[in-house]
Amino acid sequence: STTAEMDLLSSTKQYQLASTGQGVQRIQSCPRTYKAMQEILYHTQMDVKNWIGSSVIHLGDKNVPNSLMFIDKYTQVTRIL
Numbered sequence: 001s002t003t004a005e006m007d008l009l010s011s012t013k014q015y016q017l018a019s020t021g022q023g024v025q026r027i028q029s030c031p032r033t034y035k036a037m038q039e040i041l042y043h044t045q046m047d048v049k050n051w052i053g054s055s056v057i058h059l060g061d062k063n064v065p066n067s068l069m070f071i072d073k074y075t076q077v078t079r080i081l
Contacts, residue, residue, distance in 0.1 A: 004067035
């Protein structure tokens with residue numbers, strides 16, 4: 001299983017249905033995915049030394065309700081660019 005799948009299928013992290021502005025979504029915390037993204041962000045910031053931009057990682061909120069939406073949202077970046 002991937003980190004995102006483990007977060008989605010967690011029996012200890014319950015989800016809530018909420019209107020997010022993107023329709024009704026399953027909002028669920030994603031601690032494993034969040035930790036992995038924090039590590040990637042940290043290493044990237046150390047590599048570039050002069051970080052410009054936001055360091056906020058949206059997961060489990062109205063912007064990115066769960067880890068599946070996170071994967072979907074950010075895998076599209078390369079297609080857009």
